[in-house]
Amino acid sequence: xxxFIVRRLLVTVPMVLVVISxxxxxxxxxxxxxxxxxxxxxxSIEKNIRAKYGLDQPxxxxxxxxxxxxxxxxxGNSLRYENETVNEILRRTVPxxxxxxxxxxxxALLVGVTMGTVAAxxxxxxxxxxxxxxxxxxxxxxxxxxxxxxxxxxxxxxxxLPPARWGGFPxxxxxxPVLTLSAVYMAYIARLTRAGMLEVLRSDYIRTAxxxxxxxxxxxxxxxxxxxxxxxxxxxxxxxxxxxxGTVVVERIFAMPGLGNYFINANLNRDExxxxxxxxxxxxxxxxxxxxxxxxYGIIDPRIRY
Amino acid sequence: MTExxxxxxxxxxxxxxxxxxxxxxxxxxxxxxxxxxxxQGQVLRYIxxxxxxxxxxxxxxxxxxxxxxxxxxxxxxxxxxKTMEAIPAVxxxxxxxxxxxxxxxxxxxxxxxxxxxPITARDFVYGFRRGLRxxxxxxxxxxxxxxxxxxxxxxxxAFVRDPGTGRFLLASEAPQTSPDGSQTVAAGxxxxxxxxxxxxxxxxxxxxxxxxxxxxHKFIHAPERLVVPADAKDRxxxxxADAKLAALVAGKEFVPVTEEHIGVExxxxxxxxxxxxxxxxxxxxxxxxxxxxxxxxKTVERFGVNWTKPSNIxxxxxxxxxxxxxxxxxxxxxxxxxxxxxxxRLERIVFYPLEDNTTMxxxxxxxxxxxxxxxxxxxxxxxxxxxxxxxxxxxxxxVSEFYAINTTKPPMNDVRVRKAFNMAVDxxxxxxxxxxxxxxxxxxxxxxxxxxRPKGDQFDPERAKQLLAEAGYGGADGKFDxxxxxxxxxxxxxxxxxxxxxxxxxxxxxxxxxLGVTIALRNTEWKTFLPMRSRLEYxxxxxxxxxxxxxxxxxxxxxxxxxxxxANGTGWWDxxxxxxxxxxNRETDELKRLTMLAKAEExxxxxxPMLTLVVPATSWMKKPYVKGMYPxxxxxHAWKFVYIEHDRAKWDQGTPDMTTxxxxx
Numbered sequence: 028x029x030x031f032i033v034r035r036l037l038v039t040v041p042m043v044l045v046v047i048s049x050x051x052x053x054x055x056x057x058x059x060x061x062x063x064x065x066x067x068x069x070x071s072i073e074k075n076i077r078a079k080y081g082l083d084q085p086x087x088x089x090x091x092x093x094x095x096x097x098x099x100x101x102x103g104n105s106l107r108y109e110n111e112t113v114n115e116i117l118r119r120t121v122p123x124x125x126x127x128x129x130x131x132x133x134x135a136l137l138v139g140v141t142m143g144t145v146a147a148x149x150x151x152x153x154x155x156x157x158x159x160x161x162x163x164x165x166x167x168x169x170x171x172x173x174x175x176x177x178x179x180x181x182x183x184x185x186x187x188l189p190p191a192r193w194g195g196f197p198x199x200x201x202x203x204p205v206l207t208l209s210a211v212y213m214a215y216i217a218r219l220t221r222a223g224m225l226e227v228l229r230s231d232y233i234r235t236a237x238x239x240x241x242x243x244x245x246x247x248x249x250x251x252x253x254x255x256x257x258x259x260x261x262x263x264x265x266x267x268x269x270x271x272x273g274t275v276v277v278e279r280i281f282a283m284p285g286l287g288n289y290f291i292n293a294n295l296n297r298d299e300x301x302x303x304x305x306x307x308x309x310x311x312x313x314x315x316x317x318x319x320x321x322x323x324y325g326i327i328d329p330r331i332r333y
Numbered sequence: 334m335t336e337x338x339x340x341x342x343x344x345x346x347x348x349x350x351x352x353x354x355x356x357x358x359x360x361x362x363x364x365x366x367x368x369x370x371x372x373q374g375q376v377l378r379y380i381x382x383x384x385x386x387x388x389x390x391x392x393x394x395x396x397x398x399x400x401x402x403x404x405x406x407x408x409x410x411x412x413x414x415k416t417m418e419a420i421p422a423v424x425x426x427x428x429x430x431x432x433x434x435x436x437x438x439x440x441x442x443x444x445x446x447x448x449x450x451p452i453t454a455r456d457f458v459y460g461f462r463r464g465l466r467x468x469x470x471x472x473x474x475x476x477x478x479x480x481x482x483x484x485x486x487x488x489x490x491a492f493v494r495d496p497g498t499g500r501f502l503l504a505s506e507a508p509q510t511s512p513d514g515s516q517t518v519a520a521g522x523x524x525x526x527x528x529x530x531x532x533x534x535x536x537x538x539x540x541x542x543x544x545x546x547x548x549x550h551k552f553i554h555a556p557e558r559l560v561v562p563a564d565a566k567d568r569x570x571x572x573x574a575d576a577k578l579a580a581l582v583a584g585k586e587f588v589p590v591t592e593e594h595i596g597v598e599x600x601x602x603x604x605x606x607x608x609x610x611x612x613x614x615x616x617x618x619x620x621x622x623x624x625x626x627x628x629x630x631k632t633v634e635r636f637g638v639n640w641t642k643p644s645n646i647x648x649x650x651x652x653x654x655x656x657x658x659x660x661x662x663x664x665x666x667x668x669x670x671x672x673x674x675x676x677x678r679l680e681r682i683v684f685y686p687l688e689d690n691t692t693m694x695x696x697x698x699x700x701x702x703x704x705x706x707x708x709x710x711x712x713x714x715x716x717x718x719x720x721x722x723x724x725x726x727x728x729x730x731x732v733s734e735f736y737a738i739n740t741t742k743p744p745m746n747d748v749r750v751r752k753a754f755n756m757a758v759d760x761x762x763x764x765x766x767x768x769x770x771x772x773x774x775x776x777x778x779x780x781x782x783x784x785x786r787p788k789g790d791q792f793d794p795e796r797a798k799q800l801l802a803e804a805g806y807g808g809a810d811g812k813f814d815x816x817x818x819x820x821x822x823x824x825x826x827x828x829x830x831x832x833x834x835x836x837x838x839x840x841x842x843x844x845x846x847x848l849g850v851t852i853a854l855r856n857t858e859w860k861t862f863l864p865m866r867s868r869l870e871y872x873x874x875x876x877x878x879x880x881x882x883x884x885x886x887x888x889x890x891x892x893x894x895x896x897x898x899x900a901n902g903t904g905w906w907d908x909x910x911x912x913x914x915x916x917x918n919r920e921t922d923e924l925k926r927l928t929m930l931a932k933a934e935e936x937x938x939x940x941x942p943m944l945t946l947v948v949p950a951t952s953w954m955k956k957p958y959v960k961g962m963y964p965x966x967x968x969x970h971a972w973k974f975v976y977i978e979h980d981r982a983k984w985d986q987g988t989p990d991m992t993t994x995x996x997x998x
Contacts, residue, residue, distance in 0.1 A: 059860025062472055064394060065878065067867040067902070069478075071488030075470035108659065109387055110638045119659070175691065182699055186368070190695035192685070193661050279689050282696075284660035288688075292384075297860055 028325065032318065039314045044094075046310045047303055051093060054299050055086070061106045061297040080106070093303070102304035107296045113304035116289060121271065121308070124278070124285035126196040128270030130205045135212035136263065142213075143220025143259075144252065150225065158217060165214030174207040174280040191282040204281040208274055212266060216259055224255035253327050260327065264320030268312040272305070364986075366722045368700025371958040375680040375977050380693050380705040384660050384686040388641035390623035391464040391471050396880075396969065397686065400706065402623035404652040404665045404682055404972045409438050409457065409605070412621045414974045415963045416994050417731070417884050419617045423452055423627060423649075424605070428543040431921050433614040437543040438605040445670045446629050447653040454599035456649075459630045461607075462592035473624050476882065481553055481596030481610040482560075491563035491587040502559040502585065508577040544600045553596045553608045563589045612918045614926060618883030626650070651677045651973045660686060678976035697954055703977075704955035707968035712832065715768045715952070723957065723987050727769055728964035730951045731881035733778045733889055734770075736825070736840075736874040736944040737866060741904035744819055745873060749804040751941040753797040754874075756790050757847040758840055760946060766839055769950040777886040777934060778948040780966050784886050784927045787935035789945060794847035801848070815849035823873035824855045828862040833876055836946070866902045874944060877902060884966065886930050890914055893937060905942035957984035961996065964988060 062068065062076050077083045081092065096103055102113035139162075146158040181203060182190035194200035227233060228251055236250045278287040286305060293301040324331045372378065382397030390402040403412070409427075410419035424438040444452040465474050465487045478484040493502040544550075561582060562568040568587070572579035596608035609616060619625070629647035636645045646654050651674075652665035663684040667677055685702060687693050690711045696702045697709075707730065710719055719725055744750045760772035771779060774789030798813035808814035825841060827833040837854050845851050852873065857865060866875040881888040894914060896906040910933060917929035951968050960983070961974040974996060978984060 057861070058864055059858075059862075063860070063863050064472075065863075065880075067863070068472060069475050069488075071484070072470070072472060072474055074489075075467045075474075075487070076472065079468065079470040104638070107386055108384070109392065110389070110641060111659065116659075178695055183367075183695060186699065189701060190699045191687075191692045192696065192701070280692060282685075282687050282689070282692050284658065288660055295859065 028322075032322070035318050035321075039311070039318075042314060043307055043310050044097075047097060047307050048090075048094070050303060050306045051090065051299070054297065054302060057297065059297055061299065093299075097303065097307065102307070103300045105293075105298055105301045107293070107298040107301070113300050116301065117286070117304060117308055120284060120286040120289055122196075123193065123283060124274075124287060125271045127201065127204055127208060127277065127283060127285065128267070128272075128274070130201065131209035131212065132263070132267050132270050134205060135209040135216055136259075138209075139213045139216025140220050140252075140256070140259065142217040144224055144247070144255070146217065146221045147224035147228065147255070148247070155221075159221070162214035162217040165210045166218075168210070170207045170211060170274075171276045171280065173210055174203070174277060177203045177207060178280070191280070193282070193284050200281075204277050204283060207280070208270070208277045212263075212270075215262065219258045219262055220255060223258045224251060227251050227254040230254070257324065257328060260323050261320055264316040264323075265313055268309070268316040271312060272309040364723045365957060366719060366724055366954060367698030369724075369956055369958070370700055371956070371977055371979055372703065375678050376683065377679050377681075377704065377959065377972075377975060377977065378683045378685065378702045380687050380696070380702050380709065381663075381684040382686065382706050383688055385663070388646070388654065388657065388663075390626050390628065391460070391469070391473070393623065394472050396706070396967070399623050399969055401663060401665070401684055402626060403650065403969060405646075405648040405650045405654060406623065406626035406628065407444070407452075407650045407671075408621055408623075408626040409440075410617065410620045411971050411973070412965070412967070412969055413994060414961060414971050414996060415965055415991055417621075417965045417967050417969065419621055422621075423457075427617075429617065430543075432919065433612045433616070433921065434609045436607045436609075436616065437600075438607070440603040440605060441672060442603055443672045444627075444649075445672060446627075447648045447668045447670050448629070449670055450629065450631075450647075451602075452627050452649055453602040454605040455602065456627050456630060457605050457625075458597050458599045460628045461597045461625065462595055463628070463630075463633065464624055465595060466592065471624070473622075476619055476622055476624050479609045479611070479613045479616055479619075481557070481608050482590055482594045483596070483610075485560040485590040486592055486595055489563050489567075489589075490560035491568075491589045492558045493561060493582050494586045494588050496584070496586050501588075502581065504557040504559045507559050507581065508575065544604050544606050547598065547600060549598050550600075550606065550608075552594075553598070557610065560590060561587065563587060611915070614918060614921075614923075615883055615885040615887050618885055622882065652679070652682060655681075662686075673973070677973055679972055682972060694954075700956075703959050704962060705953045707951040707953050708949070710952050710954065712768060712835075719954075720769060720952075723985070724954050726953050726955060726964040726988055727950050728988070728991055729771055729778065729780050729966065730949045730968070731778065731780055731884065731966035732878060732949050733773060733776055733881075734836075734878045734946045734949060735773075735776065736946065737877040737902040738874055738942055738944060739869050739871055739904060740940075740942055741869055742822070742872050744804070744806075744822060747804050748940055749800040751944075752790060753800040753804070753848070754844065755941055755944050756793045756797040756800070758843045758944065758946075759792045759847075761792065762843075763836070763839055764947055767836070767947065769952050770947040771950070773945050773948045775934060775938060775945055776892075776943060777889045778881075780948070781884070781886055781927075783924065785931045787931055787938060789938055790941075797848060813848070818848075818850050820850045820852055824853050824871065825874050826855050826857065826862070826865070826871045827876035828859045829856045837876070840944075869902070869904050875902065877943065881967070886927070886934070887914070887918070890930060890934055890937070893942065903942040905940055907937070907940065910937050955985075957986065960985065963991065965991075 081089060104110070104112050105116060142158045142162065146155040149155050178190045181188045188203055189200045192200055233246060233251055236246045272286055275287040275291045277283070278285045289301065290305050293305060381400045382395070385398045385401055386393050387398070388401060388405065390406050393402070407422050409422060409424040411422040413420045423440055423444045425441045427436060427438045429436050440452070440454055446452060461477060461480070463469060464471050465477055465483050467487055467489050474487050494500070495502065562571055572582065598606045600606050627649040629649065632645060632647040633640045639645060643654050643657055648654060648668060651668060651671050653668040655666045656662070656664040663686070665682050667680050668674065671677060690709055693705050693709050694711065694714060697705055710725070720727060738745050738751050740746055740751070760774065764770050764772040773779060774791060775786055777784065777786060779786070801818065802811060802813040806813055806817045808817065825837045827837045834856065841852055841854055865871050879889055879892060891914065893901055893905060894911050895901050913929065913933035913936060917926050917933060920926040920929055951964050953964070953968060955962055958978050959975065960978045961976055962970050
């Protein structure tokens, strides 16, 4: 197990570097640049800008410079927001995105697993149909539809909740965005749990457990859920990474100062250091969560050994 | 996620939100939109646009930054709340010499920075020079290029000195490029001009009594010196291209232009003299721009790029920075050191940087913000009645929307074809479709009342078809035959955006209906679109728009004085046109000058390098209790005049009267 983790972590470093290099190349291949706007700049000003940011140097020098800095974990200053370093931006925005993302994740997990389990235990009952119908709705209604509807109802008609903006953690401002964000995940998790549980409940070891005379509660909580949740675990690992790196749509609708907004704008602005920083962060997160998922597999399912 | 996907997604977000909003017509319980409960005390919560790039006034380009800069920094002059013309600020008064080439500003003696340091003419000299430093690489440095030697300093040029006599070569000695583009004999080769005589005529001009003569004044008023690139490699390149110039500067010394050479001088602590390279009557109108506002030298030099952080910043405006949380809020509080602090009523302004229009309107409706910036009301909300509520602000904007035409590629290289396509679009119908915009038949928007605007070609599909037939696309009967027109050689290019797409589709339909030709639409991501347009790598039409830098038609007309690339994007350039503009700017009588500018525009429109479309409306909202905030053509507000009125009887009951420039109280 320990060797497995070390080996995986060692692979992570070169993988992140490859991802960064590819991203860098893509940015450079994309037409346009960070400084140009509606009005074309005079050639002299363009030259000053290119000199200031080292864009007049050979490409390999620039690449070396970028990678050198990144190896020292310094992504430099944003090109768009020049008095902010990428590290500062990440430090400030990740907690915001994480607050929304983790809350949504926990909510989704709690409600989804409960719904799925109940549905599986009462298969083909009204409860099952209701839960699965609801989850089908959750999957079908995208968050950019759900968000405005929630705002319309709770903020603009009832005037109960603020329609947008960050209000710290925890605050009422978080309720609508978290709800909006978690809906889809909730629905997926409910369906995955139900399917997983149905399969497990029919398996031999559950029959054995029942035969042992365990209570239904013990059967479900100790034996069935463990196996039934495996698909959920493999789904939620990467999902959590995505949730923490920010979700563009929800952050935009609710004007949350998270990473998602920056990510989208960094791309639109060709803000190279910021794009690289966020991509590096996101890829590390995805790799780490995938590793955690694999470790969790080993713990949950006694059949899996590394 | 790819960018087109993202753009589509965002468009969809907006569309979906609009759909939702469509179900909720404006609050008919009142005549206003949503909640109207004024905040406690003098606090304004304002949506200012995207997250500001920086709070450094010399490094930012956009309006979102300008809105903050107006609070944090004061300039020599300020925008008039209604007309946006320059009104006194740090400068109490000023004189302009009769050919509009020398501006002398008299600064008030009690102006102070937020740390108590006095604001003097030297601070402005520092600011102007710093903004132009090549190492700072400001994107807006070109705004100051009218100042003598400003461009030469910013682009790294050098004067040329004769090592024998120590005399500097003059610009007039260089081989002149005549208007038709061919080179003529250098004026100065035969006989060097009599410097002394030139000097006297220069000094004999009016307006010289405004401030005492100084050695710098003599230097800056001497005939303009010749400049060549200071960098040896660049210079070699320039000289290679111009053999006559190379011969002229052979064996000479090159003295780099420094910031001390720029035509801005602190005659004393309270007198600032700015000398331009050529007459520019519009220059005063440029000075309220954030680039020219007072910055604190010691702070800027000490903290470098971090000088605008809340812990470091020293400001010069009505307010000072209290808190900056990116993508969340910028809070400014009243600056007690401000010279006219007694007149400043807003104790606190909270700026919300937001990007999604629906979110903005939601916050506005819920009463969480008091006012929004321009173009914040989504089009479908306008149609559903928002423009009839009393807190909706509508006024024509200092903006012109048009499509640039690539005049270098057939069939659009034929002026008849360009004119035909222009005449075949019913702009009044387009304006109706866009709800609050106004049709425009010229490049200059309709906001300059004294400007005797040319008529421009009106909607005339019959004439359009006739022109196309004349251009060689006629059938046997001499009438225009759409099948003969190479419509595959023409495209309507626009940058990916929902409202751009709607306009493009409208124009496409107009041409289909009025000419019978189908022109393909092509959308491109913004940053890809820009170089495509400026390098003329498109065929047919490319969406364009221009936000006036100042309140003068010249800000639009000067788009086409640059020959290649530049802001031009059409490939059209005409020496006579440039000359007409230059002559107009030399004219001292305002009305005569505007007439000359109008003639120039009329001349330019004969070539139709663009398809003129509409003048947008500012289209924003403010609660009735926000007073002193007017729908001016640039939606930039001098915060000094803005306040919260708690007395319901004095609330605004509609768009404030914009026909006079008097400010309501």
